[in-house]
Amino acid sequence: MTTTAGRTRAGRAGIAERARETARDDRPGTAGTRGAFFLVMLSAAAAVFLYPFVWLVVASLKPRDRTFSDPFVPWPNPFAPENYANVWDAAPMLAWLFNTVFVGVAAALAVTVSSAFVAFGFAYFRFPGRGVLFGSVLATMMLPGAVTLVPTYLIWNTVGLTGTQVPLWAGNLFGSAFYIFLLRQFFLGIPRYVFEAARVDGASYLDLFRRIALPLGRPALIIAFIFELKASWFDLMKPLIYLQDPALFTLPRGLKAVVDQFYQGGDPKWEIVLAASVITTLPLVVIFFAGQRYFVQGIATTGQKG
């Protein structure tokens, strides 16, 4: 099975290479009127996808009674930047931002290092039971998260860690199937003689992992890190289940609390809700632009997450 997968991959790479060799600009329809037609269509689609962002940011900068007014005017009039001052008073956004960064970095770091460790084990060593064990990795990728929700809660409850942020990231210390798979593929691409040469020079297995696999695996490690950072930043379910104290909330959980408190009722404060939404989203957009290369590469090569 491994060999077939390996050959398919080689075959795909071959196709990709040939496709790249072909000049991309001489395709029919790229230049001239048909090219222009597709540019117009793409621009229209892009406007549809991007305008909700514009609306969100603009509406968050308007006074409350103007939230829904002039929805197609892409600037706030009148301008109400004080919404952002008020949101800090209405909700501890800064603490939530800090919590999100802490939990996200802990989750991403834990899953990256542990998954790389395990992936190296699968990639480098030949040992009895390897096929079956790697099969178990692939099998858990198929396991829907909802199935283990209750027993996982009971575990954290038993060790007395519900109500803390620990359950939000500590499970990641044991690696995650998707990243183990990703990193193993990457480590398999490192020529074996690199490792063998180091072994001859007296390097231990831990050295091979630390000095060769980790540095050479950097692009894949970065992909794993930012995917998990994003996943953690998105997560609502775990904070809903494990956190009661608002001081410990992450941004999504906090934003949910803000919506619950301010969106409806006798005195809705839409501008607070909208500003809090922008604050929740903006850091991720910045992270995306900083790591865009890795996101695109990661999604295109592995097809999942993100």
Next chain:
Amino acid sequence: MARPLSGLARREARWAYVFLLPWLLGLVIFQAGPMVASLVLSLTDYDLISSPRFVGLGNYAEMLEDPTVATAIGNTAFYTVLHVPLALVVSLALALMLNRVTGRAAGFFRTAFYLPSMTPYVAVGVLFLFLLNGQAGLVNQFLGLFGVDGPQWTTDPAWVKPGVVLMSLWNLGSTTIILFAALRNVPRDLYEAAMIDGAGPWQRFRSVTLPMISSALFFVVIINTIAALQMFDQVYTMFFGNQTAQNSYGDAALFYVVYLFQQGFQFLHMGYASALAWLLFAIIAVITVVQVKVGNRLVYYEAEPPGGTR
């Protein structure tokens, strides 16, 4: 395995297990253990306070009679059946257009299409509460430009789920990137050969593009289906929580995982929630197996040339 290992091989194997240790521990503690625990729990009544009481298949029998389970399954099925094909068609259209412009333009538009996928689902839910607002939301104001009187997306039970589907089509970034990457890997000479044979654009699409990207399409359908069946964050943000205790849309937005969450963590019916989880697991497993069976017949896997020469 029965073959005795040499000294070196045994040493290597020992080290291999050292490296696998985190995974093996995690497998037992957070995957296999909970799976078994959840199966056992599903045969009990357990509220966290008093000790679990064995009820046999009582929870499963109760599920059959619980009208809310049927509602939740119906809602989730409605959403999945609309979301998966629509997401596929829209992303494929976007990817095909991306494939027809130069690299730089494609990069720009790909970013534009992916950006919504960087919005946390809670923020997506909040944003669409505003956009889909029946009186004054952007969507209905836009429809109004064409003289269409838009529905009450967030309060009319008949329109809540279509609204959720509409929202889901804003997050197509990953699907589009996967399909775009697949399109770029279609060898150019296949199109040339097809053109020489006199194939028109539609025939080239049917006979070259679709078979060549069929494995990517198949993959996208499977992961999007699994994700759709577990929809939670956006709908929970929009329709559940303190503020909507009194609502006008009844159970129209009660998706399966939302109900599972309520049973487990709001009503503390841990046994019943475990039974619900197992039913979901069974549903997902059956659907995935059927998809794989059907997919294997439809998907075109490229034959490997002998010796791998290319």
